[in-house]
Amino acid sequence: MIMEIIIPDKGQIFILDQPNSQKLRDKIGYLPEERGLYRKMKIKELLIFMAELKGMKAAAARKKIDYWLERFDLSEWGNKKAEELSRGMQQKVQFIATIIHDPELIILDEPFTGLDPVNTELLKDVILEQKERGATIIFSTHLMEQVEKLCDSICLINEGKSVLKGNIREIKKNFRRNSLLLEFEGEAKFLHDEKLVQKFTVTDHMTEIYPAEGKTTQDVLIRALKEVAVTKFEVMEPSLNDIFIDTVTG
């Protein structure tokens, strides 16, 4: 909708504190989920074309393109046609096209699909660099671990409605109390104290304990130390994965 690919039924869109306009479009870099390249075009020409579409001058674009091709280890492919590149390489080219004009707002839709671990790391670094540069990045993905590593704020969308949004630390803190992962020997009567423990799950010889209302993991640990011999313990933060599943399934 920002890119005016779909037209809003009603209302108005503000981007970077300005009403949406064609001119603003040049400050945005958009990497769609469904993406492609002109198969018959040479990579460099293609990137110049994309940069010019974003209002860059060809000469300036050429310098940047050389830098980015080098950075993404694609220098020797610059004069090859797009159809000769592997899927991962094409993806890197598409990413370069997205950020070539130093956009203030970068929208990435599943940028990591189809990349090997080395390139995933590389792309992650570059995305974080763009963030350092001051760009706002909207990042859409299904992989919660990437969200945890990369994002400051999140917005969970389920069936077209925003179900959860805000700063990722805040969300984690507010979502529910942490749990305690415990390995112990002896009979644990405290597990059945409803005032202290809301519920617990046993996997292998580890027990995950969720404290009851008003109690903390500390309270549970102190009580446990009194009753059983604790051999191992760990305070667990809820993963975004859990939050996602919990929120969506209600």
Add this chain to the structure above:
Amino acid sequence: MNKFLTIFKREYLSRVKTKGFVIGTILTPILLIGLSFGPGLLFQLKSEKVRHFAVIDMSQIVYDELVKALDDTTSTGEPMYFLEKIDATEENLVTIKDTLSKLVDSHKLDGYFVIPADVVESNKSEYYAKNTNDFKSNIMYQNIISQIITNYRLKKSNIDPQMIKMLTQRIDLKTFKIEKGGKEQEDRGFSFIITFIMLFFLYMALIMYGVFVMRSVYEEKTSRVVEMIVSSCRPFQLLAGKVLGVGAVGLTQYAIWVSVAALLTLYAGSIVAMFAPAADFPIPTIPISVLVYFIIFFILGYLLYATLYAMVGSMVNSDQDAQQFQFPVMIFIIGAFFLAFYIIRNPDTTLAKIVSQIPLFSPITMFTRISVQSPPFGEILLSIVLLIAAIIFFIWLAAKIFRVGILMYGKRPTLPEIINWLKY
């Protein structure tokens, strides 16, 4: 505007720089000329083959005359026909024919004629050969033998064959075309040929470049490049850049062809003289006004049809769909082409006047009328105005459908859906 130029430039360069463009530009006129004149020219080529014939002349009046008539020589001056008279009677005819047929079969003889004794009364004669498809030669033999028999009959009736020839001389009807301003020009059918060639080029161009635009849109759509492009520019800029970019390719190609044709016309006299020294036909010239109208109707017709084709390209998801959806567009071009044949013969009828005003037809039909018989300027102007109005309407329509169509994947749009897109 800049973005439009960027798209225009890419569309243009990516086409002109391909080998396909270079080859197409060189091959198309060669193919066209080859196909239209080649078979005729080949047929004109005189066979240099020396032929041996046997003649069973039982009437005793044909052989001598036949030898006289078949006196062609090869380029080195050798006689081309060797005839041998074979005597036969009704009794041994079958055996002799058998023998000769065997000789023909073993290539020792090219063929033989059988002239019956009663040829003057029965009007029948026979020719046997391995190759009976050389109908040009067959007709020649038939004419020669007919002539020999006719002359014989005339002599028998005491009429001088020369006299008959004189009395039955054919009358030549020269055709003159009255050009604008009352100028007369002799026309030996070239006016028709030129009209036809220009028509054909117009027809080809509308379909060919139209399909280019369609494919370009459709390929961008299926390769999903379009998602990256549309996020940087308005769909309308993309549409305009494409249509005009491909159009510029077409103009480039035509400019090359026209300049080559112009050069050829300049030197045509000497070229014709080189190939056919005896030929004396006036080099056909195209009036400047017709050329100007050709360019106008080419450009307008292209804009109209390229827009329609772009629309089709944006709606479809597969090659099969493209074939199907482009059919309604193509039918108008083909229809106009057929109407043109009617108009060449009847440029002044009410039907001709009506169809030359209908925008989807007029690029071809009005141009045909202009080239065969300049219609009143008012009618030309009206058709151009209507055409431009239609182009504006279709561009508006296409822009609406295009912006939705290029991002619609999966299913084929239904008619109600397409109408819905218009309401955006």
